Amino acid sequence: MGISVTAGAAVTPSAAISVEGLTKRYGRHTAIENMSFGVRGGAVTGFFGPNGAGKTTVLKVISGLARPSAGQVLLNGREARTPEARTLGVFIEPCGAHPGRSARAHLRSLAALAGLPRARVTEMVELVGLGQAGRRRVGKYSLGMRQRLGLAAALLADPDILVLDEPMNGLDPRGIQWLRTLLRERADAGRTVVLSSHSLTEVERTVDDVIVIDRGRLVHQGRMASIAESGFSLEDVFLRLTEGEDA
The missing domain is CATH 3.40.50.300 (P-loop containing nucleotide triphosphate hydrolases)
Incomplete structure (x- = not known):
């Protein structure tokens, strides 16, 4: 070849x-x-x-x-x-959220550590497509939802x-298309x-x-x-x- x-x-x-x-x-x-x-x-x-x-x-x-x-x-x-x-925003291993906490609670903790406004959490939950599921416990999430949460955490501070x-x-295919578009943008x-x-x-x-x-x-x-x-x-x-x- x-x-x-x-x-x-x-x-x-x-x-x-x-x-x-x-x-x-x-x-x-x-x-x-x-x-x-x-x-x-x-x-x-x-x-x-x-x-x-x-x-x-x-x-x-x-x-x-x-x-x-x-x-x-x-x-x-x-x-x-x-x-x-x-x-730098990083997503290397599983999202790291405690299964008993909600996605929003997890992201609020990360935002507080980084000195980011809480409004940023809502923006990221919507951006990655979790919506109302952001209030659910992470332990109930599918693999795809945990992936979206991990991406939300990586994007939280809008890193370079x-x-x-x-x-x-x-x-799923729609999620892959969404991610491809996000990375291209x-x-x-x-x-x-x-x-x-x-x-x-x-x-x-x-x-x-x-x-x-x-x-x-x-x-x-x-x-x-x-x-x-x-x-x-x-x-x-x-x-x-x-x-x-x-x-």
Whole structure:
């Protein structure tokens, strides 16, 4: 299969997210090794890799939820140790709300911690389509509703950068279309979105840029338009890059 790929692009000072020489070890296990890449603002960047490739580890380091063993991450040119809510919104793991609390109560707590007005909670509940369900206990929510709550939390402070890990899980086709539109609108407004997903056919129409990692290393960074022009699908390229064949 004649797919032309690149091993990565140079990290530039203007990148919204700069990952430089990132290494993360857990004891003797090296999850990420000397990884460098840049994520440009005003774009939706797809961040892909097979299970165990280290995707979530990288996203956690970017989000300040894990410390690197070596290297650094810069958000808008600043070190990303404890990013402010207005800089970074994150949805990596389940929504984190206590099952006995309502979605609104959960978001009000987050808003208070971030110094945001309570009116923002109502805005987000409506934006993600929870509506009256926002008053129900989270323990009664479906997977799709919990996903929407997690997205509401990530969007609460209207951050410059969004980092989303598998946000389409549990969403129905209408919900996927809504999320795709939301992410496109944010990117078109100059915001930055990093999106990780195994649903390559779903996100192919959403992402502008593509990063693929495998076995803790960067194996490709480029534009989605270049993949489309090659005549191959995102899935074709992903499988080619992660099957151990020569690029």
